[in-house]
Amino acid sequence: MAVIAALTPTLLIVLFRFVPVPMTPLMVLRLAQGHGWHHRWVPLDRISPDLAKAVIASEDNWFCAEWFGFDVHALGDQIAALSEGEYARGASTITMQTAKNLFLLPGRDWLRKGIEALLTPQIAVLWPKQRVLEVYLNIVEFGPGIYGAEAAARAFFGRPAAGLTRQQAVQLAVVLPNPLEWSAAAPTSYLKERAAVIDRRIGQLGWLLSCAR
Template identity: 45%
Template structure:
Protein backbone atom coordinates (compact mmCIF):
# COMPACT_ATOMS: atom_id res chain seq x y z
CA UNK A 1 0.00 0.00 0.00
CA UNK A 2 2.74 2.46 1.01
CA UNK A 3 4.69 1.55 -2.13
CA UNK A 4 1.68 2.36 -4.31
CA UNK A 5 1.16 5.68 -2.53
CA UNK A 6 4.84 6.56 -2.90
CA UNK A 7 4.71 5.61 -6.59
CA UNK A 8 1.69 7.84 -7.17
CA UNK A 9 3.35 10.73 -5.38
CA UNK A 10 6.54 10.23 -7.37
CA UNK A 11 4.59 10.06 -10.62
CA UNK A 12 2.70 13.22 -9.72
CA UNK A 13 5.93 15.05 -8.93
CA UNK A 14 7.43 13.91 -12.23
CA UNK A 15 4.41 15.19 -14.17
CA UNK A 16 4.62 18.51 -12.30
CA UNK A 17 8.35 18.89 -12.98
CA UNK A 18 8.00 18.09 -16.68
CA UNK A 19 5.06 20.49 -17.01
CA UNK A 20 6.94 23.24 -15.18
CA UNK A 21 10.00 22.72 -17.40
CA UNK A 22 7.90 22.96 -20.58
CA UNK A 23 6.14 26.09 -19.29
CA UNK A 24 9.45 27.81 -18.62
CA UNK A 25 11.22 26.60 -21.75
CA UNK A 26 8.39 27.88 -23.96
CA UNK A 27 9.18 31.41 -22.77
CA UNK A 28 12.30 31.38 -24.94
CA UNK A 29 10.03 31.92 -27.94
CA UNK A 30 6.58 32.86 -26.65
CA UNK A 31 5.61 36.14 -24.97
CA UNK A 32 3.02 35.25 -22.30
CA UNK A 33 -0.39 36.68 -23.26
CA UNK A 34 -1.59 36.38 -19.66
CA UNK A 35 0.08 35.75 -16.31
CA UNK A 36 -1.03 34.79 -12.82
CA UNK A 37 -0.64 38.17 -11.12
CA UNK A 38 -2.70 39.99 -13.75
CA UNK A 39 -5.33 37.24 -13.73
CA UNK A 40 -5.62 37.44 -9.94
CA UNK A 41 -6.09 41.22 -10.15
CA UNK A 42 -8.90 40.79 -12.67
CA UNK A 43 -10.69 38.18 -10.52
CA UNK A 44 -10.09 39.94 -7.18
CA UNK A 45 -9.57 43.59 -8.18
CA UNK A 46 -8.36 46.11 -5.58
CA UNK A 47 -10.61 49.12 -5.02
CA UNK A 48 -8.50 51.32 -7.32
CA UNK A 49 -8.29 48.79 -10.15
CA UNK A 50 -9.57 50.14 -13.50
CA UNK A 51 -12.00 48.36 -15.80
CA UNK A 52 -9.56 48.57 -18.73
CA UNK A 53 -5.91 47.65 -18.16
CA UNK A 54 -2.98 49.00 -20.16
CA UNK A 55 -0.32 46.71 -21.61
CA UNK A 56 1.84 46.64 -24.74
CA UNK A 57 4.65 44.12 -25.08
CA UNK A 58 8.05 45.49 -26.09
CA UNK A 59 11.25 43.58 -26.87
CA UNK A 60 14.28 44.52 -24.81
CA UNK A 61 15.86 46.39 -27.73
CA UNK A 62 12.76 48.62 -27.84
CA UNK A 63 13.20 49.66 -24.19
CA UNK A 64 15.60 52.40 -23.13
CA UNK A 65 18.83 50.94 -21.69
CA UNK A 66 18.40 53.46 -18.89
CA UNK A 67 15.17 51.75 -17.85
CA UNK A 68 16.81 48.35 -17.76
CA UNK A 69 19.69 49.76 -15.73
CA UNK A 70 17.30 51.54 -13.36
CA UNK A 71 15.38 48.33 -12.59
CA UNK A 72 18.59 46.40 -11.89
CA UNK A 73 19.93 49.26 -9.75
CA UNK A 74 16.71 49.51 -7.75
CA UNK A 75 15.65 45.89 -7.45
CA UNK A 76 18.57 43.49 -7.84
CA UNK A 77 22.12 44.73 -8.33
CA UNK A 78 23.54 41.20 -8.19
CA UNK A 79 21.26 40.05 -11.00
CA UNK A 80 24.12 39.09 -13.37
CA UNK A 81 25.79 36.92 -10.69
CA UNK A 82 23.07 34.87 -8.99
CA UNK A 83 21.09 31.84 -10.17
CA UNK A 84 17.64 33.15 -9.32
CA UNK A 85 17.96 33.32 -5.53
CA UNK A 86 20.45 35.70 -3.94
CA UNK A 87 21.49 33.91 -0.74
CA UNK A 88 23.76 36.73 0.42
CA UNK A 89 20.85 39.18 0.16
CA UNK A 90 18.64 36.73 2.07
CA UNK A 91 21.17 36.53 4.91
CA UNK A 92 21.56 40.32 5.00
CA UNK A 93 17.78 40.78 5.15
CA UNK A 94 17.47 38.07 7.83
CA UNK A 95 20.14 39.68 10.03
CA UNK A 96 18.54 43.10 9.61
CA UNK A 97 15.12 41.74 10.55
CA UNK A 98 16.53 39.84 13.57
CA UNK A 99 18.19 43.01 14.84
CA UNK A 100 14.89 44.83 14.86
CA UNK A 101 15.51 46.86 11.73
CA UNK A 102 12.94 47.67 9.13
CA UNK A 103 11.53 44.48 7.63
CA UNK A 104 13.16 43.80 4.30
CA UNK A 105 12.67 41.25 1.58
CA UNK A 106 15.35 39.69 -0.62
CA UNK A 107 13.50 38.83 -3.82
CA UNK A 108 15.56 38.91 -7.00
CA UNK A 109 14.28 40.07 -10.38
CA UNK A 110 14.06 36.41 -11.34
CA UNK A 111 11.93 35.61 -8.29
CA UNK A 112 9.65 38.56 -9.00
CA UNK A 113 9.31 37.37 -12.59
CA UNK A 114 8.35 33.88 -11.39
CA UNK A 115 5.88 35.34 -8.89
CA UNK A 116 4.21 37.50 -11.53
CA UNK A 117 3.99 34.70 -14.07
CA UNK A 118 2.74 31.76 -12.02
CA UNK A 119 2.07 32.49 -8.34
CA UNK A 120 -0.39 34.25 -6.06
CA UNK A 121 -0.15 37.31 -3.78
CA UNK A 122 -0.53 35.63 -0.36
CA UNK A 123 2.73 35.16 1.56
CA UNK A 124 3.55 31.63 2.68
CA UNK A 125 6.49 29.23 2.85
CA UNK A 126 4.87 27.10 0.15
CA UNK A 127 4.67 30.06 -2.21
CA UNK A 128 8.29 30.99 -1.54
CA UNK A 129 9.33 27.40 -2.24
CA UNK A 130 7.51 27.40 -5.58
CA UNK A 131 8.96 30.82 -6.32
CA UNK A 132 12.51 29.58 -5.72
CA UNK A 133 11.93 26.47 -7.86
CA UNK A 134 10.52 28.41 -10.80
CA UNK A 135 13.32 30.98 -10.44
CA UNK A 136 15.94 28.26 -10.83
CA UNK A 137 14.13 26.92 -13.90
CA UNK A 138 14.04 30.41 -15.41
CA UNK A 139 17.78 30.81 -14.90
CA UNK A 140 18.54 27.38 -16.34
CA UNK A 141 16.38 27.82 -19.44
CA UNK A 142 16.50 31.51 -20.33
CA UNK A 143 19.29 34.04 -20.83
CA UNK A 144 19.40 36.90 -18.34
CA UNK A 145 18.33 39.38 -21.00
CA UNK A 146 15.14 37.42 -21.69
CA UNK A 147 14.31 37.30 -17.97
CA UNK A 148 14.70 41.08 -17.80
CA UNK A 149 12.55 41.49 -20.89
CA UNK A 150 9.74 39.40 -19.42
CA UNK A 151 9.93 41.18 -16.06
CA UNK A 152 9.78 44.62 -17.64
CA UNK A 153 6.70 43.57 -19.60
CA UNK A 154 4.66 41.94 -16.83
CA UNK A 155 5.53 44.07 -13.78
CA UNK A 156 2.71 46.30 -12.54
CA UNK A 157 3.67 49.99 -12.37
CA UNK A 158 0.32 51.20 -11.06
CA UNK A 159 -3.30 49.98 -10.86
CA UNK A 160 -3.85 48.12 -14.13
CA UNK A 161 -0.65 49.45 -15.74
CA UNK A 162 1.40 46.43 -16.85
CA UNK A 163 4.81 46.67 -18.41
CA UNK A 164 7.20 49.53 -18.98
CA UNK A 165 5.69 50.57 -22.32
CA UNK A 166 2.26 51.19 -20.81
CA UNK A 167 3.87 52.85 -17.77
CA UNK A 168 5.99 55.16 -19.92
CA UNK A 169 2.98 56.25 -21.96
CA UNK A 170 0.81 56.67 -18.86
CA UNK A 171 3.27 58.72 -16.80
CA UNK A 172 5.39 60.46 -19.45
CA UNK A 173 3.35 60.31 -22.69
CA UNK A 174 6.18 58.69 -24.65
CA UNK A 175 7.39 55.19 -25.62
CA UNK A 176 9.69 53.21 -23.35
CA UNK A 177 12.50 53.53 -25.90
CA UNK A 178 12.72 57.29 -25.17
CA UNK A 179 12.90 57.20 -21.36
CA UNK A 180 15.62 59.34 -19.79
CA UNK A 181 17.73 58.39 -16.76
CA UNK A 182 15.47 60.42 -14.46
CA UNK A 183 12.25 59.04 -15.93
CA UNK A 184 13.60 55.50 -15.75
CA UNK A 185 14.59 55.95 -12.10
CA UNK A 186 11.12 57.34 -11.37
CA UNK A 187 9.38 54.31 -12.85
CA UNK A 188 11.73 51.90 -11.08
CA UNK A 189 10.93 53.66 -7.80
CA UNK A 190 7.30 52.56 -8.13
CA UNK A 191 8.00 48.83 -8.32
CA UNK A 192 8.19 47.85 -4.64
CA UNK A 193 4.60 48.97 -4.12
CA UNK A 194 2.86 50.58 -7.10
CA UNK A 195 -0.40 50.91 -5.16
CA UNK A 196 1.22 52.79 -2.29
CA UNK A 197 3.65 55.02 -4.16
CA UNK A 198 2.85 57.68 -6.74
CA UNK A 199 4.83 59.86 -9.13
CA UNK A 200 2.40 62.76 -9.13
CA UNK A 201 2.84 64.40 -6.74
CA UNK A 202 6.13 62.92 -5.54
CA UNK A 203 6.36 62.56 -1.79
CA UNK A 204 9.67 63.36 -0.03
CA UNK A 205 10.26 59.62 0.27
CA UNK A 206 9.80 59.09 -3.46
CA UNK A 207 12.06 62.02 -4.28
CA UNK A 208 14.80 60.51 -2.12
CA UNK A 209 14.27 57.08 -3.64
CA UNK A 210 14.56 58.40 -7.21
CA UNK A 211 17.77 60.23 -6.30
CA UNK A 212 19.18 57.06 -4.70
CA UNK A 213 18.34 54.97 -7.77
CA UNK A 214 20.06 57.52 -10.02
CA UNK A 215 23.16 57.32 -7.82
CA UNK A 216 23.16 53.54 -8.07
CA UNK A 217 22.76 53.74 -11.84
CA UNK A 218 25.82 55.98 -12.12
CA UNK A 219 27.86 53.63 -9.93
CA UNK A 220 26.89 50.55 -11.92
CA UNK A 221 27.42 52.37 -15.21
CA UNK A 222 28.86 50.97 -18.42
CA UNK A 223 29.57 47.44 -17.18
CA UNK A 224 25.86 46.83 -16.69
CA UNK A 225 24.93 48.49 -19.96
CA UNK A 226 27.29 46.14 -21.81
CA UNK A 227 25.75 43.18 -19.92
CA UNK A 228 22.26 44.28 -20.94
CA UNK A 229 23.27 44.32 -24.62
Protein backbone atom coordinates in the same frame (compact mmCIF):
# COMPACT_ATOMS: atom_id res chain seq x y z
CA MET B 1 -1.55 13.53 -14.03
CA ALA B 2 0.69 14.43 -11.11
CA VAL B 3 3.75 14.21 -13.35
CA ILE B 4 2.15 16.46 -15.95
CA ALA B 5 1.20 19.00 -13.28
CA ALA B 6 4.76 18.97 -11.91
CA LEU B 7 6.30 19.44 -15.36
CA THR B 8 3.92 22.17 -16.55
CA PRO B 9 5.83 25.13 -15.02
CA THR B 10 9.10 23.89 -16.54
CA LEU B 11 7.46 23.48 -19.95
CA LEU B 12 6.04 27.00 -19.71
CA ILE B 13 9.45 28.35 -18.73
CA VAL B 14 10.91 26.76 -21.86
CA LEU B 15 8.06 28.17 -23.96
CA PHE B 16 8.39 31.68 -22.53
CA ARG B 17 12.09 31.65 -23.33
CA PHE B 18 10.95 32.36 -26.89
CA VAL B 19 7.28 33.44 -26.76
CA PRO B 20 5.86 36.67 -25.25
CA VAL B 21 3.97 36.15 -22.00
CA PRO B 22 0.29 36.92 -22.74
CA MET B 23 -0.93 37.21 -19.14
CA THR B 24 -0.05 36.46 -15.54
CA PRO B 25 -2.12 35.40 -12.50
CA LEU B 26 -1.71 38.89 -11.04
CA MET B 27 -3.15 40.51 -14.17
CA VAL B 28 -6.22 38.31 -13.90
CA LEU B 29 -6.58 39.05 -10.18
CA ARG B 30 -6.29 42.81 -10.66
CA LEU B 31 -8.82 42.69 -13.49
CA ALA B 32 -11.27 40.91 -11.16
CA GLN B 33 -10.58 43.63 -8.57
CA GLY B 34 -11.63 46.26 -11.10
CA HIS B 35 -8.21 47.72 -11.98
CA GLY B 36 -8.42 47.17 -15.74
CA TRP B 37 -5.76 45.64 -17.96
CA HIS B 38 -3.20 47.69 -19.88
CA HIS B 39 -0.40 45.54 -21.25
CA ARG B 40 1.61 45.79 -24.46
CA TRP B 41 4.57 43.47 -25.04
CA VAL B 42 7.68 44.94 -26.67
CA PRO B 43 11.12 43.39 -27.20
CA LEU B 44 13.99 44.48 -24.96
CA ASP B 45 15.56 46.59 -27.71
CA ARG B 46 12.41 48.76 -27.65
CA ILE B 47 12.75 49.47 -23.93
CA SER B 48 15.12 52.21 -22.83
CA PRO B 49 18.32 50.70 -21.34
CA ASP B 50 17.96 53.33 -18.63
CA LEU B 51 14.91 51.49 -17.30
CA ALA B 52 16.74 48.17 -17.09
CA LYS B 53 19.60 49.88 -15.27
CA ALA B 54 17.23 51.72 -12.93
CA VAL B 55 15.40 48.51 -12.03
CA ILE B 56 18.67 46.71 -11.29
CA ALA B 57 19.88 49.66 -9.20
CA SER B 58 16.60 49.75 -7.30
CA GLU B 59 15.63 46.08 -7.00
CA ASP B 60 18.66 43.81 -7.40
CA ASN B 61 22.17 45.28 -7.60
CA TRP B 62 23.84 41.90 -8.17
CA PHE B 63 21.47 40.70 -10.90
CA CYS B 64 24.06 40.58 -13.70
CA ALA B 65 26.46 38.55 -11.53
CA GLU B 66 24.03 36.17 -9.82
CA TRP B 67 24.17 32.39 -10.20
CA PHE B 68 20.89 30.46 -10.31
CA GLY B 69 18.88 33.64 -9.72
CA PHE B 70 19.69 34.13 -6.03
CA ASP B 71 21.54 36.96 -4.27
CA VAL B 72 23.82 35.15 -1.85
CA HIS B 73 24.81 38.44 -0.22
CA ALA B 74 21.23 39.30 0.74
CA LEU B 75 20.43 35.70 1.69
CA GLY B 76 23.37 35.70 4.10
CA ASP B 77 22.05 38.85 5.75
CA GLN B 78 18.60 37.26 6.04
CA ILE B 79 19.97 34.14 7.72
CA ALA B 80 22.02 36.23 10.15
CA ALA B 81 18.98 38.34 11.05
CA LEU B 82 16.79 35.30 11.63
CA SER B 83 19.44 33.61 13.77
CA GLU B 84 19.51 36.70 15.99
CA GLY B 85 15.72 36.78 16.28
CA GLU B 86 15.40 39.87 14.13
CA TYR B 87 13.01 40.58 11.27
CA ALA B 88 14.58 39.45 8.01
CA ARG B 89 14.27 41.94 5.17
CA GLY B 90 13.44 40.69 1.69
CA ALA B 91 16.13 39.20 -0.55
CA SER B 92 13.99 38.87 -3.65
CA THR B 93 15.94 39.12 -6.90
CA ILE B 94 14.66 40.14 -10.32
CA THR B 95 14.73 36.47 -11.35
CA MET B 96 12.72 35.50 -8.27
CA GLN B 97 10.22 38.26 -8.94
CA THR B 98 9.91 37.09 -12.54
CA ALA B 99 9.14 33.56 -11.34
CA LYS B 100 6.57 34.93 -8.88
CA ASN B 101 4.91 37.15 -11.45
CA LEU B 102 4.74 34.38 -14.04
CA PHE B 103 3.15 31.72 -11.88
CA LEU B 104 1.98 32.95 -8.48
CA LEU B 105 -0.42 35.33 -6.81
CA PRO B 106 0.71 37.87 -4.20
CA GLY B 107 1.45 36.49 -0.76
CA ARG B 108 4.20 35.87 1.79
CA ASP B 109 3.48 32.34 3.00
CA TRP B 110 6.27 29.78 3.10
CA LEU B 111 4.63 27.45 0.56
CA ARG B 112 4.55 30.20 -2.02
CA LYS B 113 8.16 31.15 -1.28
CA GLY B 114 9.15 27.51 -1.62
CA ILE B 115 7.54 27.23 -5.06
CA GLU B 116 9.21 30.47 -6.07
CA ALA B 117 12.57 29.08 -4.93
CA LEU B 118 12.07 25.96 -7.07
CA LEU B 119 11.14 27.94 -10.19
CA THR B 120 13.84 30.60 -9.91
CA PRO B 121 16.90 28.46 -10.77
CA GLN B 122 15.05 26.93 -13.71
CA ILE B 123 14.52 30.39 -15.19
CA ALA B 124 18.10 31.38 -14.39
CA VAL B 125 19.50 28.31 -16.16
CA LEU B 126 17.14 28.22 -19.15
CA TRP B 127 17.05 31.96 -19.92
CA PRO B 128 19.90 34.41 -20.55
CA LYS B 129 19.99 37.53 -18.38
CA GLN B 130 18.61 39.68 -21.19
CA ARG B 131 15.54 37.43 -21.50
CA VAL B 132 14.91 37.63 -17.76
CA LEU B 133 15.02 41.41 -18.01
CA GLU B 134 12.81 41.41 -21.10
CA VAL B 135 10.11 39.28 -19.46
CA TYR B 136 10.31 41.09 -16.14
CA LEU B 137 10.05 44.53 -17.72
CA ASN B 138 7.08 43.38 -19.80
CA ILE B 139 4.97 41.85 -17.02
CA VAL B 140 5.82 43.73 -13.82
CA GLU B 141 3.06 45.87 -12.30
CA PHE B 142 3.80 49.62 -12.54
CA GLY B 143 0.37 50.85 -11.46
CA PRO B 144 -3.26 49.76 -11.05
CA GLY B 145 -3.95 47.67 -14.14
CA ILE B 146 -0.70 48.80 -15.82
CA TYR B 147 1.78 46.06 -16.71
CA GLY B 148 5.10 46.32 -18.44
CA ALA B 149 7.35 49.15 -19.57
CA GLU B 150 5.44 50.07 -22.73
CA ALA B 151 2.06 50.46 -21.04
CA ALA B 152 3.65 52.32 -18.11
CA ALA B 153 5.65 54.71 -20.28
CA ARG B 154 2.56 55.63 -22.29
CA ALA B 155 0.28 55.89 -19.24
CA PHE B 156 2.58 58.02 -17.09
CA PHE B 157 4.70 59.95 -19.62
CA GLY B 158 2.84 59.76 -22.91
CA ARG B 159 5.72 58.17 -24.79
CA PRO B 160 6.93 54.68 -25.79
CA ALA B 161 9.25 52.74 -23.52
CA ALA B 162 12.11 53.27 -25.97
CA GLY B 163 11.84 57.03 -25.46
CA LEU B 164 12.05 57.12 -21.66
CA THR B 165 14.59 59.52 -20.23
CA ARG B 166 16.85 58.41 -17.40
CA GLN B 167 14.82 60.43 -14.90
CA GLN B 168 11.55 58.92 -16.09
CA ALA B 169 13.08 55.43 -15.96
CA VAL B 170 14.16 55.99 -12.36
CA GLN B 171 10.69 57.31 -11.46
CA LEU B 172 9.16 54.10 -12.80
CA ALA B 173 11.65 51.88 -10.98
CA VAL B 174 11.07 53.41 -7.55
CA VAL B 175 7.31 52.70 -7.55
CA LEU B 176 7.76 48.93 -7.99
CA PRO B 177 7.59 48.06 -4.27
CA ASN B 178 4.10 49.57 -4.04
CA PRO B 179 2.63 50.26 -7.51
CA LEU B 180 -0.99 50.42 -6.31
CA GLU B 181 -0.27 53.36 -4.01
CA TRP B 182 2.66 55.19 -5.67
CA SER B 183 2.60 56.96 -9.02
CA ALA B 184 5.56 57.59 -11.30
CA ALA B 185 3.77 60.62 -12.73
CA ALA B 186 3.12 62.22 -9.32
CA PRO B 187 5.98 61.16 -7.02
CA THR B 188 5.85 61.95 -3.32
CA SER B 189 8.76 63.62 -1.56
CA TYR B 190 9.89 60.18 -0.40
CA LEU B 191 9.86 58.85 -3.98
CA LYS B 192 11.81 61.88 -5.18
CA GLU B 193 14.47 61.23 -2.55
CA ARG B 194 14.52 57.53 -3.42
CA ALA B 195 14.82 58.37 -7.12
CA ALA B 196 17.85 60.57 -6.42
CA VAL B 197 19.49 57.68 -4.54
CA ILE B 198 18.82 55.25 -7.39
CA ASP B 199 20.08 57.74 -9.98
CA ARG B 200 23.39 58.06 -8.09
CA ARG B 201 23.61 54.30 -7.69
CA ILE B 202 23.33 53.76 -11.45
CA GLY B 203 26.54 55.76 -11.82
CA GLN B 204 28.24 53.69 -9.12
CA LEU B 205 27.40 50.12 -10.16
CA GLY B 206 29.75 50.02 -13.15
CA TRP B 207 30.22 46.47 -14.49
CA LEU B 208 27.27 45.25 -12.42
CA LEU B 209 25.07 46.84 -15.08
CA SER B 210 26.83 45.06 -17.94
CA CYS B 211 23.87 42.81 -18.82
CA ALA B 212 21.54 45.81 -19.12
CA ARG B 213 23.46 47.51 -21.95
